[in-house]
Amino acid sequence: MTISTASVIASADQLKIHDANGYLRLSARVALSLNVSTFALAVPTQNFNTVTLSAGTSGTCTTITGTGLTEGFVLVLLPTTSSDNITFTDTTTYGSGHLSLAGSFTMTGLDCVLTLIYNGSYWIELSRTPGITMAKALAAAMIFA
Numbered sequence: 001m002t003i004s005t006a007s008v009i010a011s012a013d014q015l016k017i018h019d020a021n022g023y024l025r026l027s028a029r030v031a032l033s034l035n036v037s038t039f040a041l042a043v044p045t046q047n048f049n050t051v052t053l054s055a056g057t058s059g060t061c062t063t064i065t066g067t068g069l070t071e072g073f074v075l076v077l078l079p080t081t082s083s084d085n086i087t088f089t090d091t092t093t094y095g096s097g098h099l100s101l102a103g104s105f106t107m108t109g110l111d112c113v114l115t116l117i118y119n120g121s122y123w124i125e126l127s128r129t130p131g132i133t134m135a136k137a138l139a140a141a142m143i144f145a
Contacts, residue, residue: 026047034059036053043065047074058087079112113129
């Protein structure tokens with residue numbers, strides 16, 4: 001198969017390949033609501049999303065469930081606002097929609113990112129970026145200088 005440089009191939013999960021060199025781009029992010037009373041994140045319909053809270057400025061997510069999710073679905077999550085504190089809770093019970101993380105993770109700034117993959121039953125963490133502000137970067141630079 002040959003893909004010309006200007007060609008765009010789109011699949012059902014919103015992943016786009018621009019050229020044969022492997023340049024990938026996810027569709028523009030959309031907001032998913034985290035229900036703070038049920039600890040459940042709304043069902044994602046695409047790969048790149050921001051997380052909004054149904055109430056308040058802090059919330060905990062323990063599950064991401066719904067229909068239409070298929071094995072191999074990659075989910076990239078960012079907070080919607082810098083004032084929100086969103087905690088994703090690791091679980092030892094791997095049931096429907098549960099999160100298998102390298103420990104619980106709290107997003108506390110716009111530069112935080114959590115990337116998950118769906119195995120057909122629950123979500124497994126691929127990576128996390130705890131966020132690094134300019135002040136944190138300067139502090140780290142001074143420590144390691």
